[in-house]
Amino acid sequence: MAAATVATTLAACGGGDSGGGGGGGDSAENEASDIGITEDSIKLGAHYPLTGVAAPGYSEIPTGVQAYFDFVNANGGVNGRDIEFVYRDDAYNPTNTSQVVNQLVLEDEVFAIMSGLGTPTHNAVTDFLNSEGVPDLFVSSGSRLWDDPEEKPYTFGWQPDYEIEGKIIGQYVAENFPDAKVGLFLQGDDFGEDGAAGARQYLEDQIVAEETYVPGNTDVRPQISALQAAGADFVLGFNVPSYTALSQLTALQLGYAPQWFYSNVGSDPVLVGSLLARFSEGAVSDASLLDGVLTTEYIPGVDNPDNEWTQLWQRVWEESGQEGELTNYRAYGMSQAYTMVQALQSAGQNPTRDDLVAAVEQAGSEWEGPGFSPFRYSEDVHAGYSGMLVSRLLGEGSEELTPVLVTDNGDAEITEAENEPASPPESGIPDEEPIN
Amino acid sequence: MQQFVNLTLGGVITGAVYAAFALALVLIWRSTRIVNFAQGAMGALTTFIALSLIEGGQSYWVGLVVALLAGLVIGAVIERVVIRPVEGGPELNAVIVTLGLFIAIQALISVLFGVNQRAFVAPFSTIGFKAGDFTLALSPNTLFTLGAVLLVMVGLTALFRFTRVGLAMRASAFGQEVARLLGVRVGRMLTLGWALAAVVGSLAGMLIAAEVTFVAPTFMDALIVFGFVAAVLGGLDSPIGAVVGGLLLGLALSYVRGYLGDELVGLAALVVLVVVLLVRPGGLFSTTQTRRA
Numbered sequence: 001m002a003a004a005t006v007a008t009t010l011a012a013c014g015g016g017d018s019g020g021g022g023g024g025g026d027s028a029e030n031e032a033s034d035i036g037i038t039e040d041s042i043k044l045g046a047h048y049p050l051t052g053v054a055a056p057g058y059s060e061i062p063t064g065v066q067a068y069f070d071f072v073n074a075n076g077g078v079n080g081r082d083i084e085f086v087y088r089d090d091a092y093n094p095t096n097t098s099q100v101v102n103q104l105v106l107e108d109e110v111f112a113i114m115s116g117l118g119t120p121t122h123n124a125v126t127d128f129l130n131s132e133g134v135p136d137l138f139v140s141s142g143s144r145l146w147d148d149p150e151e152k153p154y155t156f157g158w159q160p161d162y163e164i165e166g167k168i169i170g171q172y173v174a175e176n177f178p179d180a181k182v183g184l185f186l187q188g189d190d191f192g193e194d195g196a197a198g199a200r201q202y203l204e205d206q207i208v209a210e211e212t213y214v215p216g217n218t219d220v221r222p223q224i225s226a227l228q229a230a231g232a233d234f235v236l237g238f239n240v241p242s243y244t245a246l247s248q249l250t251a252l253q254l255g256y257a258p259q260w261f262y263s264n265v266g267s268d269p270v271l272v273g274s275l276l277a278r279f280s281e282g283a284v285s286d287a288s289l290l291d292g293v294l295t296t297e298y299i300p301g302v303d304n305p306d307n308e309w310t311q312l313w314q315r316v317w318e319e320s321g322q323e324g325e326l327t328n329y330r331a332y333g334m335s336q337a338y339t340m341v342q343a344l345q346s347a348g349q350n351p352t353r354d355d356l357v358a359a360v361e362q363a364g365s366e367w368e369g370p371g372f373s374p375f376r377y378s379e380d381v382h383a384g385y386s387g388m389l390v391s392r393l394l395g396e397g398s399e400e401l402t403p404v405l406v407t408d409n410g411d412a413e414i415t416e417a418e419n420e421p422a423s424p425p426e427s428g429i430p431d432e433e434p435i436n
Numbered sequence: 437m438q439q440f441v442n443l444t445l446g447g448v449i450t451g452a453v454y455a456a457f458a459l460a461l462v463l464i465w466r467s468t469r470i471v472n473f474a475q476g477a478m479g480a481l482t483t484f485i486a487l488s489l490i491e492g493g494q495s496y497w498v499g500l501v502v503a504l505l506a507g508l509v510i511g512a513v514i515e516r517v518v519i520r521p522v523e524g525g526p527e528l529n530a531v532i533v534t535l536g537l538f539i540a541i542q543a544l545i546s547v548l549f550g551v552n553q554r555a556f557v558a559p560f561s562t563i564g565f566k567a568g569d570f571t572l573a574l575s576p577n578t579l580f581t582l583g584a585v586l587l588v589m590v591g592l593t594a595l596f597r598f599t600r601v602g603l604a605m606r607a608s609a610f611g612q613e614v615a616r617l618l619g620v621r622v623g624r625m626l627t628l629g630w631a632l633a634a635v636v637g638s639l640a641g642m643l644i645a646a647e648v649t650f651v652a653p654t655f656m657d658a659l660i661v662f663g664f665v666a667a668v669l670g671g672l673d674s675p676i677g678a679v680v681g682g683l684l685l686g687l688a689l690s691y692v693r694g695y696l697g698d699e700l701v702g703l704a705a706l707v708v709l710v711v712v713l714l715v716r717p718g719g720l721f722s723t724t725q726t727r728r729a
Contacts, residue, residue: 051551053652188699214698216658218648221446221573222693229439242553242650249649253562254442255571275650278491278555 030080033350036111040080042344045104046087047097047125048117048140053216054092057241057271057329058117061140062087064313064333065115067320068341072429074319078344086110092117094124101125105134112137112356115158115336119143119191130154135356137343138336138384142265143190144409147383154353156360156377158336158384160298161409162191162238165263165388166198168405169236169296171414172390173261174202180259181208183232185223185247187239188212195238195263201411208232213243220250228256235259239266245275248289260293267295268328269303269393290393294401298388299335299370301328303397309335309370312424335370341430342367348434355436362435368422369430372404383409387417442573443694444687449578451686452585453647456640457656457663458670458678459588460633465672466596467605467629470519470530474537476656476663478514478634479641481541482506483651484549486642487556496559503638511634515627523626524612545653558646581643585679588636592675605629661702662689665709671719681720684708 030039037043050059062085069083077083086108088100097118104110105128112135116122119141126145129136130152138158139146142165146157173182182203186192192212200207209230211223224247227235235258237247244266251257266272269290276289300307310326313334317326344351346359346367364377373387387406391398404417425431457475464472485506486499518537522529560576596602607615608625616622644659645651666685670677685708692704712720 051546052654053553056552188697212698214701217693217698217701218650218655218658219446219450219693222443222690223698225439225442225446225573226694229442246649249562253564253571253575254573255564255566275553275555278557 028349031350034111034352035109037081037351040077040082041084042078042081043084043086043108043110044340045101045108045110045113046085046115046117047090047100047104047113047121048087048115049092049121050089052091052093053242054118054240056275057268057327058092058140060324060327060329061115061117061333061336063322063324064317064330065337065340066333067316067322067330068313068334068337070320071316072337072341075427075429078341079349083341083344090118090121092121094121097121097124098128101128105129105132110134112353114138114340115140115333117141119145119189122146126152126155133353135353137356137360138339140332140336141191142194144194144383145190147381147409149380149382152382154357156364156382156384158339159264160373160385160388161383162194162263163198163409164386164407165296166195166238167201167407168198168388168390168414169195169261169263170199170202171405172402173199173234173236174206177234177259178206180206180234181230181232182206183209183227183230183235183258184211185227185235185237185239185243186210186212187243188214191265192238199236213239215240215243218246220246221254224250224254224256227258228254233258234261237262237266239263241266241268241271242275244272244290248272248276249279252289262293262295264296264298264388267293267393269395269398270327271329291395293393295391295393295398296388297391297398297400298372298385299332300372301331302326303328303393305397308423312428316428331370338369338430339367339375342369342432345430345432346435348436359435363432367430367432368419370422370424372421373406373417374419376408438570439694443690445573445578446694447687447690448683449573449581449647449686450690451666451683452578452582452679453640453644453682454659454662454666454685455679455682456581456585456588456643457637457659458667458682459585459592459675460637460640461663461667462670462672462675462678463592463636464629464633465667467609467633468515468519468523468626469527469609470534471664471672472633473531473534473660474514474541475534475633475637476660477538477541477545478507478510479637479644480651480653480656481545482510482634482638483556483641483645483655484545484653487554487645487651488549490557491554496557500559500639500642503642504635507634507636507638508631511631511637512627514634515630519630520623520626542653549653551653553650553652556645556649556651562646577646581647584639584643585682588639589675589679592636596675601625601628662705665705668709669712669720671721673719674721677719677721 032038049055069085073082090096114137117140136155142159142162144161146155300309313331346363347356361379364375371385373385376383376386389404390402391400406417407414482503486503490499558577562575562577564571564575604620605625608622612622666682669681
């Protein structure tokens with residue numbers, strides 16, 4: 001207590017330049033209220049695959065997060081504090097993830113972990129983070145593992161989980177392709193399993209084959225042959241982008257041309273297109289191999305250039321001066337960073353780690369942001385966005401086929417979203433009231 | 437039926453790819469009695485050299501020739517500089533050195549060429565031939581792969597069986613002292629063995645890259661295991677054995693993938709390996725019984 005008082009006094013002597021962006025500063029001074037927070041900085045940590053098979057695309061996410069935090073810092077930070085973002089490479093290997101998250105928590109002493117990427121990778125660290133009491137916000141994976149407030153009170157999901165995505169896709173296919181014979185092409189982990197479970201709620205009678213692949217095995221001829229042999233004329237894929245490219249090329253080689261539907265994860269047209277581009281010069285005749293492919297969306301990306309959020313991300317990206325162009329992965333990172341800033345603002349001027357968790361639980365479902373649907377956060381639910389829409393890819397853009405559909409896990413009904421799409425604030429920075 | 441045909445054809449193709457890799461392992465084993473764990477990384481390095489040329493506008497064939505030449509040079513240099521100091525010591529030393537090389541070369545590829553996946557376009561069309569109204573999993577490019585592997589197999593068999601150089605290489609590998617007494621330049625033979633094995637490894641890298649479509653610095657890793665199993669199946673000593681072992685393994689794994697599940701592939705390869713080693717410890721094509729005495 002005495003130490004805290006001294007710190008406050010020193011801060012006051014230092015000129016008391018608090019304020020800047022963010023709401024609710026009042027007259028109180030900034031304090032070093034918990035690990036990773038000082039009077040003028042907040043340290044956040046993350047892990048991503050920056051090298052290895054999962055790196056293409058995903059390694060761009062932290063550049064987007066960084067760009068948005070730079071933008072916020074340049075405009076006064078959160079309650080006068082600059083956000084310091086430390087991210088480390090785990091090469092999508094859970095053993096490495098444990099190691100780098102240990103480093104982030106114990107050596108770098110971050111206030112919270114955000115945006116940790118991958119199901120097997122992040123699952124290796126949730127026990128550690130929860131036992132240390134480190135907020136583990138907005139995991140970059142649609143697994144349902146993050147929604148477990150009893151066992152993992154500090155962990156929160158962010159994107160719509162694979163099961164509700166499967167349900168929304170399943171209902172769309174059942175309504176719009178009632179005669180299709182559906183084949184499932186699944187990654188052999190809970191990404192594929194959850195997605196299939198959701199889709200089966202609506203498509204059980206239409207599914208004629210289910211094939212899985214193990215990431216790393218690059219030969220999918222046997223699986224695609226099996227789908228073809230089963231007579232599937234509609235293939236629904238819960239797979240990562242490189243397997244979208246592989247399945248397209250393999251199907252072409254086997255003379256197999258079903259209607260394709262790739263879930264959100266596997267459908268990034270820019271990344272898949274860049275993998276396929278070189279083939280258009282040779283054996284493959286058509287550059288836009290993905291034209292007409294169906295997919296889902298839950299945040300605006302570069303394929304919606306007229307969207308106000310995309311325009312904000314474009315501005316943020318240009319101001320950050322980093323190399324390369326705005327991509328959907330960078331837009332994803334910025335969207336997460338935007339939610340993170342909302343969480344920090346809601347947690348109050350001098351938050352503890354528990355205040356941050358309470359802020360997401362109490363205020364999270366009210367936050368308006370780039371997402372098409374509201375968050376599901378509450379004290380009992382740590383799952384993220386509640387819905388998405390179905391769209392069709394055209395070149396590097398897309399056209400929307402349904403309104404935003406929202407639902408929940410289990411047999412919850414699918415309904416149209418009631419919220420109006422939010423516009424970004426003039427400043428480009430959220431302004432949430434603190435919860436206490 | 438269509439599925440069975442395509443699984444069989446697909447198995448033959450992946451088998452040929454495993455065989456290409458196994459051939460390089462066999463060659464280095466025959467000429468130096470070392471199992472080279474760096475083989476995959478060396479092949480990946482030369483493949484990336486070729487890929488950079490191809491992306492820079494050169495034809496596939498220029499890339500292929502450069503890859504093979506680069507393999508020749510790299511193999512010889514590695515033998516002279518890295519392996520020579522540990523040759524003659526316990527066999528394990530050289531094997532551990534190749535493990536270290538594997539990691540170092542893979543890191544070098546990442547430094548030179550980046551870590552992202554890149555597309556590798558096959559030299560011939562990969563669109564399957566049509567039989568009636570169904571498409572076979574057999575394309576001009578897979579014929580090229582098969583042909584190249586068979587050619588290497590025949591060439592290596594002829595080299596070891598019919599030429600003086602081949603005989604000298606085998607002699608150097610088996611008994612350095614005796615070979616030296618008989619006038620064989622043992623050092624040169626060991627260098628030649630490494631250089632030739634690296635050429636075959638480079639060819640394997642180029643063929644494998646075209647089959648797996650997308651390459652990253654680690655793209656040969658998965659194949660090291662299967663290529664090694666194929667080589668052991670064939671007895672580790674026989675080029676024909678390596679090819680037959682590769683094809684058998686490719687077929688077995690393709691059926692497992694198509695009818696049982698992708699997640700069982702690693703297990704299936706292990707089962708095949710254990711069964712073969714239990715029944716025929718020297719491999720399917722072992723002829724070493726008399727030599728061992």
